[in-house]
Amino acid sequence: MNESRLSAAANQGEVPLGLWPRVRARIRAAEEWEMPTGAAVRDRRMVDFWRTERGGWKGRGVPMLDVIDLYSPLRELDLLGRFIHLFTSQRPVTDKKIVGFYAVFGPAWEFVTADGERLAAWVQRLDPDVRKRLPSPIRLGYSEPMWWLEEKAQELRLTYDVYAALKDDAPELLRAILGGVPQGKAIMDIYIAGGMVMRALVDERNKGGRKAGSFSAEIAPAQEAPVGRAMRALTDDEARHWGRVVLTSQLNTAEARSSRRWVARKDILRAAFSEDGEPVGAAPGSKLNLVRVRGCEGLTTALYLHIADLIQQEAVLKHCPGCRRLFYRDRSDQIYCDPRCGDAARQRLRYAEYIRGKHRDTLKRRSRRADNKQRPTG
Numbered sequence: 001m002n003e004s005r006l007s008a009a010a011n012q013g014e015v016p017l018g019l020w021p022r023v024r025a026r027i028r029a030a031e032e033w034e035m036p037t038g039a040a041v042r043d044r045r046m047v048d049f050w051r052t053e054r055g056g057w058k059g060r061g062v063p064m065l066d067v068i069d070l071y072s073p074l075r076e077l078d079l080l081g082r083f084i085h086l087f088t089s090q091r092p093v094t095d096k097k098i099v100g101f102y103a104v105f106g107p108a109w110e111f112v113t114a115d116g117e118r119l120a121a122w123v124q125r126l127d128p129d130v131r132k133r134l135p136s137p138i139r140l141g142y143s144e145p146m147w148w149l150e151e152k153a154q155e156l157r158l159t160y161d162v163y164a165a166l167k168d169d170a171p172e173l174l175r176a177i178l179g180g181v182p183q184g185k186a187i188m189d190i191y192i193a194g195g196m197v198m199r200a201l202v203d204e205r206n207k208g209g210r211k212a213g214s215f216s217a218e219i220a221p222a223q224e225a226p227v228g229r230a231m232r233a234l235t236d237d238e239a240r241h242w243g244r245v246v247l248t249s250q251l252n253t254a255e256a257r258s259s260r261r262w263v264a265r266k267d268i269l270r271a272a273f274s275e276d277g278e279p280v281g282a283a284p285g286s287k288l289n290l291v292r293v294r295g296c297e298g299l300t301t302a303l304y305l306h307i308a309d310l311i312q313q314e315a316v317l318k319h320c321p322g323c324r325r326l327f328y329r330d331r332s333d334q335i336y337c338d339p340r341c342g343d344a345a346r347q348r349l350r351y352a353e354y355i356r357g358k359h360r361d362t363l364k365r366r367s368r369r370a371d372n373k374q375r376p377t378g
Contacts, residue, residue, distance in 0.1 A: 023049035025102035043146035050142035085325035087153035109298030122148035151195035174239035180231035254304030
């Protein structure tokens with residue numbers, strides 16, 4: 001973010017904390033013990049941005065933080081759609097795109113505290129015995145598996161979809177996202193974890209007393225019921241209620257990982273000074289202004305705060321008809337995410353029309369030849 005953009009942000013009463021680590025990433029195949037137990041892992045690659053002092057990539061290592069740059073993901077309005085599209089695409093993400101993403105936006109870092117130790121959030125998904133044997137840089141978050149990035153992207157997409165359905169007051173879409181309720185069970189909580197919507201269920205007869213041992217966490221399927229189990233669909237009011245529960249839970253968790261505070265400070269732009277110490281140009285204003293400073297621990301926290309900002313603005317993202325990704329519109333009449341995507345989509349449309357026209361001409365020629373053969377001669 002340059003100085004003029006920082007000045008504009010200050011005029012709006014907000015300055016994002018912009019020191020952000022950039023890394024030199026390296027892609028390798030993930031080890032079997034680096035996979036979560038019992039999870040279907042589609043992409044079995046690992047992103048490393050640490051190395052040993054001897055230059056290797058295993059064992060005791062040091063972080064490879066390339067630069068600490070002035071950059072704020074909260075100002076990249078299109079980043080949410082890009083992150084979701086990149087890591088939830090049906091096509092495998094190329095190594096080049098992953099390395100390029102890390103070079104620009106830095107690590108997705110998310111941390112938890114377990115047994116008094118600060119760990120990368122994805123490490124907690126591994127077997128406890130495996131966790132103890134992990135090299136220190138991996139435990140501290142200097143490696144990120146692709147399966148975890150996919151889960152984070154899916155969780156962000158689910159959170160945004162819940163918000164969009166609530167904004168449009170579309171309980172049928174909320175039912176598709178949240179799933180139904182097994183017969184004889186009642187919902188005590190709904191949350192998003194592991195890239196999926198989860199439900200905390202209790203026996204219907206124990207709903208009030210919360211009897212010990214009556215809870216069970218189950219995946220809430222979208223638009224399909226588990227085999228051999230009858231499901232009850234959520235009512236409209238239930239869908240709206242649990243949609244709000246899911247949305248606020250996700251955003252409050254992200255808010256707890258961030259720093260939002262108001263500080264009083266002078267103009268963030270400093271006046272230039274000549275060699276003799278005299279100010280050059282306009283001096284900074286002496287008036288104190290309240291400026292909201294926002295700091296994020298990692299990229300995923302910033303992306304959740306993007307969703308919170310959309311809610312504050314009562315705004316929604318748009319689907320690009322060219323690449324199908326979500327994007328933030330700069331203009332109300334913007335159709336495609338960027339001009340190149342629009343040009344490519346129009347070229348595909350023209351080519352499809354050309355092929356259809358060529359196919360019609362071929363059918364007409366065949367029809368004329370058939371008529372000529374059937375027409376009597378002489």
